[in-house]
Amino acid sequence: MAHSYTPGLKVTERMKITKKRILPLKGDVVVKVGDKVEPDTVVARTDLPGTVEPLNVANILGVPPEDVEDCMVKKEGDQIEKGETIALNKSFFGLFKTEAKSKISGSIESVSSVTGQVLLRGEPIPVEVKAYLQGEVVETIENEGCSISTLGSFVQGIFGVGGETHGTIKIVVPDNATVLEDKHIGEDCKGCVVVGGSMATAGAVKRAISVGAAGIVAGGISDKDLREFLGYDIGVAITGNEDLGVTLVVTEGFGEIAMAQKTFDLLKSKEGMMACINGATQIRAGVIRPEVVIPLAGDIHEAGAEEVETTAGLEVGSPIRVIRQPYFGQIGTVSGLPPALQQLDSESKARVLEVEFQEGKKVIIPRANVELIEG
């Protein structure tokens, strides 16, 4: 196997970040290369085809399906208004009329002589794609979208809920180990990205929603609290479409775990600046992690601004985070990489490493249970 460890989550002071902004269907790109954009700038827009509403005209008019075509007042492709008569059946020398009226505004999609069904197509639904980042358009893809680049600090989370948003960074706890509670969140957090310490409680999340905070970044969240404010249990980690009124980014995992010092210090040093955050998580092939992007001043074309891929792998001295019990959440450095398989307490044989924790204690841990802290 190429990797016997989980590639780490990125926490970087300064890098070039590029995001593709693509429409769900082909449409118009309304920016050009070199344009400076803000998070709310619309970069592309299109119209999604409207919803389809079937109407069984044969049943309504009481005619055989093959006669529906002749009864149609409107033909395929015609525009229609809600409540408008689209088909008509006259009987007894025109004295009695039965009408089929449209339930929606839009157009006639199709008329079937087999089933007597008429499909009505609703009006197009406009869709806009925003820039999400503050930065510069570096590429446009005809009819599809564009790429936006920015120079910024970047923090990758492990799990999140809620979609893209942005706000001013506000640190509300004294250190990375303090639990973020409702008392920490005041009215002045409106529109802000609130940074907590080791865990965000359900109360804190609710308070953040009520004061109108844009987002929360914290070390952990308890499964119980997450269920409480979502109103359901997450079965598989595919998130991002929740409509909670706040976006949550968790940097370490479930439970009370201090935010990595490096992450906390980075966010603290950027207090007062704008952060663009996204809670979308997809832990499947093609993994998507939640993120915090803090755009910085500077030219994206400047030398040294190119993204540096850190693929060094595990070495003696590498900083790591343990991601499973019994040492879950602890941070240390690799002090040995024995090549042979070793038997664990569970009696499984696995590749292991030796970790030295900050207080000097050394333990053996399976390589699969650590994560490289990337810079």
Added chain:
Amino acid sequence: MKEIKPEDINVILATDCGSTTTKAILIEKVGDEYRLIVRGEAPTTVEAPFEDVTMGVLNAVAEVEELSGRRLLDENHKIISPSKDEGDKKEGTDIYVSTSSAGGGLQMMVAGVVRSMTAESAERAALGAGAIVMDVIASNDKRLPHEQIERIRHLRPDMILLSGGIDGGTITHVVEIAELISGADPRPRLGSGYNLPVIYAGNKDAREAIKETLEDKVDLGIVDNIRPVLEKENLLPAREKIHDLFMEHVMAQAPGYSKLMEWTDVPIMPTPGAVGLIMKTIADLEDIEVLGVDIGGATTDVFSVFQGVFNRTVSANLGMSYSVSNVFAEATLPMVMRWVPFDMDERDLRNRVKNKMIRPTTIPQSMQELIFEQAIAKEALRLAFIQHKNFATVLKGVQQQRTIADAFDQKAGGETLVNMMTLNMLIGSGGVLSHAPRRQQAAMMLIDAFQPEGITRLAVDSIFMMPQLGVLSQVHAKAAKEVFDKDCLIHLGTCIAPVGETKPGKPVMKYRFELPGGKTEQGELKAGEMIKIDLGFDPDTDLPLKAKAVLEPERGFDVGPGKGSHLETTVSGGVSGLILDGRGRPFSPPENNKDRVESLIQWMTALNVYNEDALRG
């Protein structure tokens, strides 16, 4: 595709491109029989930054080369064919085959008129072909037409199978569903350069109307009706068409597959379809009933052959890593914890489960974590098996002739084909079963989850070779069967579980086993008790040893021939030997906490499942 004669095949290379790992195996003819020589694996390279599946294949094959000393790739990274062995210099393979589930496998949507009849037949056809069924649309599925249209639009399947009506039956209803599909104007999941493939396998009288409705919008293929009359299913033409389209459309869109398709000597098959094929082949050849399960990180597949009928189900959100939290939610905490012989803090447990979900590659380090993980596996397997039992049924909607005797045994139509008493072999596969540190743990998980009845052989496919053998069975059934028997399965032994209920400690069955070497083991199995009797492997043939068994169940207990009936038979051994399960059927651990913990410890100790110290917490 080149013509290959089975007798010319001495060397076989087979790969399976999974969503995370690509596995390669090398089979050679040794003397008169085919044996597995080595296996290699490498990460699958379908996704960025590689985006070419053949890179992972070449890496896995390179590992096989290294381990076997056989040169398989030439300087241009092409597979050398045919094989040429001169002295120590071994080169090439006579045949190369592959299966694939990379890129999320084959995702389908099926539609029919009546949910429990034609739509269910369509679902069976799709599942049997190895697809993941994203949704089943039917005229009577209780959704409004506009909701159905939204669903079709939203899901973006790889293809749709449309059925409905027996030949000569309803036309209107089938065309109505076709109109919904047409209105939804669905787009394929991968790529936008082609139309979505739709297979029509319904009433033959509706074909013209279906063509008129759909031909302009989709890539329409028409095959024989899957339900020509109510009493009969005809799934093969639809399954074959699904495989063809899988190759032409889905595979061809995935990065690197067009190259891989040129390399293989027979068409690439979807992985689960190939597993089904080998299971059906084995069940047919040996005339046995087989139940197989593959528990993965995200999904659990259950396969069965009962009364000669093959069935497959996929439980999309039951798995040990990505979906572990869902298993926990569906099974509920008390159901998982009933398998754990010590207390754990609920809040902490829930966080642990979620942490496994977001960091799916971690492994249990402590014994406590392992016991907990295997408890979750038992529940995932149990839930997947319930889904399978409900799906693998006799055809619904068929009028049955009843005699007066049946009047006292009234059953609703569509009862399950799954019969644990007639089941001969239970095969487990997937990380949690095949990588369990002790094989007894796999045996225990299978027994607790599936609750086999009477006499059942247990096995695990430790390296998940069944897909490769499935596709191989199409070209060389003999080689596939020989490797399956000798190298693919790890025989765990035989479970003997009398069916019945009584109070704990009461006698259930007297037993006597005549073991090889003249030794005899005899005694009495009591209710609530488990006993393990060692019976391993023949050192000359590597095959499990056999023993003559004389079983005398108490009145009210059945091991196969009927309640209280005596049975003499031959049983096979394995890594765990013979397991006598006196817990009755159906069973669950005692509700009283003290009794439950004591029972669990007795069972786990008797079978040597875990280190005894760990069991005491």
